[in-house]
Amino acid sequence: MREATLKCLRDAFCSESMSHVRYLIFAGHAQDESFPVLSRLFRAFALAKYLRASELYYLSRDMLGNPAVNSNSYFIFERTMDNLVKARDMEINSVKEVFEPYHALAMAESEPAAAHCLEKSAVISRVIANMIDNVVPKLRHTDEEPDIGDIFICSICGFIAIDRAPEACPCCNSSAENYILVV
């Protein structure tokens, strides 16, 4: 693999790994603040980020040594409502500042597997941002947890679907049987 593409994959792995941990922290905090539904939502986001990190890791494997990785990270820990709103900004920022430019670089270096992996990370980030966009207005108006229904996640790519698993994953095209219910 070309070096600049590989560096993008590694840095994206770093970013997704930190997002995974951040969402687990937010999930625990939501539980402490008596928001079990939002805690489940954050756990779904955490699982999605783990799946993205894993795929980036596999593509970056078999490297000798201990390469430097560089990323940016938010260090937010506020009320659950604020964590949710800021998580949306983080996802949009990741798409614009990380996944889209890295995808363009991988394409320019003719690395289609790496480009596709980075594109999927952009898709998942947009899905998370959209889900937050749907949830936040309901929270603001009722001050109670919204009923968001069952959350299903594609165990291959991390795509998140509400109420039912799609027949074919819109992100990676795998079948519905690869979707799992987030509990």
Place this chain on the structure above:
Amino acid sequence: MREATLKCLRDAFCSESMSHVRYLIFAGHAQDESFPVLSRLFRAFALAKYLRASELYYLSRDMLGNPAVNSNSYFIFERTMDNLVKARDMEINSVKEVFEPYHALAMAESEPAAAHCLEKSAVISRVIANMIDNVVPKLRHTDEEPDIGDIFICSICGFIAIDRAPEACPCCNSSAENYILVV
């Protein structure tokens, strides 16, 4: 908090987050290779790293913006036996190259809470390295999984104990009731 200390906490969070994800990947791979005991061991390591990452995150919270983080990461994905051996090197390296110098910096900046947190990360890394040292010779001689007994982990600091929870955690001094069994 002083800026250089804060930077150390953030970079250590980055390092522990990637280690957490790497150990989850190793755990899944061990399961695929029919090593359920080693998979459980890797899951314990993953949980310990998550707890370390969380504590570092809490200490770094309430920061505005999107600060840069820098770390190093191994991108190893081999047979379970090799993953285990190399994980030991990663932990020893983390102690020498990350946690010990960062601890010294936090002490020099008179930041005792940060220093203590980084010291605990060094302790947990040494515990993991020691556990691997104990397991690897048994694996080499029998080519089967060793019987490593029950694994308990301190839910406060991530300290790992075999067979029973210590009355007082050797790392953070919390009581045995904060230890959980890794399943």
